[in-house]
Amino acid sequence: MNWGHKIIIVFVLFAAGILTLVIKSMRTRIDMATADYYAAELTHQQNMDAQANARALTAPVRIKQQGDVLEIVFPAEMHAEQMTGEVHFYRPSDARQDFRLPLTPDADGRIFVGRNRLHKGSYNIKLQWEAAGKPYYQETQYYIQ
Structure with a gap:
């Protein structure tokens, strides 16, 4: 495997990690201390x-x-x-x-x-x-x- 493939694998893993964090953060429940x-x-x-x-x-x-x-x-x-x-x-x-x-x-x-x-x-x-x-x-x- 050459260095070009390794860079692509690192970028794909990074993108998958960021996508996972975005999905988890969108599903997190956030409650306000008071509505008004x-x-x-x-x-x-x-x-x-x-x-x-x-x-x-x-x-x-x-x-x-x-x-x-x-x-x-x-x-x-x-x-x-x-x-x-x-x-x-x-x-x-x-x-x-x-x-x-x-x-x-x-x-x-x-x-x-x-x-x-x-x-x-x-x-x-x-x-x-x-x-x-x-x-x-x-x-x-x-x-x-």
């Missing part, structure tokens, strides 16, 4: 203020996994307050596994989420609530085992 960036940007300052309110609490909202239940525990000062809001489970790797729950804590300020709704992996748990006319926001990265 503009609306999210308009509320950014309000979100920053709500985060400051959450940091001013005596303790942050705790999240812990116990067996088949994920428990979200609010600090003691929030137990007597009437809270409204939602919990957003954001899965960065797959938007199909995202879901939202209304914020409905019990008398001890706890929310229980069944493990069957969560898949193993990383979640950003976004808590957004209002108590006594004051907005709060806390975002926590959590790994579900």
Whole structure:
């Protein structure tokens, strides 16, 4: 085999490799963090203020996994307050596994989420609530085992 044939073989292999990468990249699923960036940007300052309110609490909202239940525990000062809001489970790797729950804590300020709704992996748990006319926001990265 002469050197001309070897060059042609190298070019064909290179083209096949590039074609394979193009096909794989076209089939890769890409999820956006939010569908409407503009609306999210308009509320950014309000979100920053709500985060400051959450940091001013005596303790942050705790999240812990116990067996088949994920428990979200609010600090003691929030137990007597009437809270409204939602919990957003954001899965960065797959938007199909995202879901939202209304914020409905019990008398001890706890929310229980069944493990069957969560898949193993990383979640950003976004808590957004209002108590006594004051907005709060806390975002926590959590790994579900």
